[in-house]
Amino acid sequence: xxxxxFGPEARRLFGLYHPPEGASLPAAPAILLCAPFGHExxxxxxxxxxxAQRLARQGxxxxxxxxxxxxxxxxxxxxxxxxGWRGDIVEAHRELLxxxxxxxxxxxxxRLGATLALQAAATATPMARKLVLWEPVLxxxxxxxxxxxxxxxxxxxxxxxxxxxxxRDLAQDPEAFTNESMGFALTTTLRQQxxxxxxxxxxxxxxxxxxxxxxxxxxxxxxxxxxxxxLHRAARWTPLRHSxxxxxxxxxxxxxxxxxxLRCVVAEIHEAxx
Numbered sequence: 636x637x638x639x640x641f642g643p644e645a646r647r648l649f650g651l652y653h654p655p656e657g658a659s660l661p662a663a664p665a666i667l668l669c670a671p672f673g674h675e676x677x678x679x680x681x682x683x684x685x686x687a688q689r690l691a692r693q694g695x696x697x698x699x700x701x702x703x704x705x706x707x708x709x710x711x712x713x714x715x716x717x718x719g720w721r722g723d724i725v726e727a728h729r730e731l732l733x734x735x736x737x738x739x740x741x742x743x744x745x746r747l748g749a750t751l752a753l754q755a756a757a758t759a760t761p762m763a764r765k766l767v768l769w770e771p772v773l774x775x776x777x778x779x780x781x782x783x784x785x786x787x788x789x790x791x792x793x794x795x796x797x798x799x800x801x802x803r804d805l806a807q808d809p810e811a812f813t814n815e816s817m818g819f820a821l822t823t824t825l826r827q828q829x830x831x832x833x834x835x836x837x838x839x840x841x842x843x844x845x846x847x848x849x850x851x852x853x854x855x856x857x858x859x860x861x862x863x864x865x866l867h868r869a870a871r872w873t874p875l876r877h878s879x880x881x882x883x884x885x886x887x888x889x890x891x892x893x894x895x896x897l898r899c900v901v902a903e904i905h906e907a908x909x
Contacts, residue, residue: 637652712822782821785816
């Protein structure tokens with residue numbers, strides 16, 4: 636594992652590069668890992684690390700990284716911006732191919748990282764070979780509402796004795812608890828960009844194969860994937876029978892690594908490599 640800074644001087648990004656261990660697979664694609672946002676990134680940090688290690692042992696070059704203004708990358712809260720983050724993914728794609736010497740890459744992302752990967756894929760050169768998306772955020776308004784709800788629950792938990800005014804404000808004031816989510820800033824620009832995310836505006840670029848991983852009961856995500864298929868996109872729905880509550884754990888340092896999810900993601904990435 637090699638820590639590195641890459642990208643233009645005005646927008647440096649921090650990454651961790653995992654070179655292939657032993658002899659790399661013939662024509663093995665490199666793997667770019669796009670992390671979720673905020674608390675979900677904390678909860679999946681260990682999952683991403685183990686995924687990268689497993690793929691590197693299997694002969695793939697892997698890069699995981701922090702988009703600008705998050706994690707160990709430079710930048711401040713006011714720099715949080717979906718447009719910039721999509722550009723960061725493309726920059727990480729270029730760095731991965733340059734460093735590894737691979738000619739193709741598979742992108743994996745979870746939650747908001749998956750959504751951004753989908754949107755960024757159309758501008759990458761060369762294009763990603765395939766996208767593997769784990770429960771991408773398809774409804775930005777619902778996503779923001781869920782973050783507000785969990786933020787209030789976290790406040791109640793940390794204060795032990797909840798204040799009834801918090802729940803009242805949550806129910807009556809749509810602007811209450813919108814600037815922060817469990818310790819992570821949500822700027823006005825970022826909220827506006829997330830709010831407009833919807834299935835109708837999230838389309839797979841032509842020429843990129845797509846696998847969507849989600850809960851079997853998530854009919855909206857399955858329907859969206861089927862719609863992409865009807866548009867002659869190579870999209871496939873893979874239900875994962877593991878209950879995932881991305882922000883339910885009250886202890887942020889308790890990261891989740893469901894074994895069946897790890898196996899599923901690795902299998903889908905390998906499917907993309909064949």
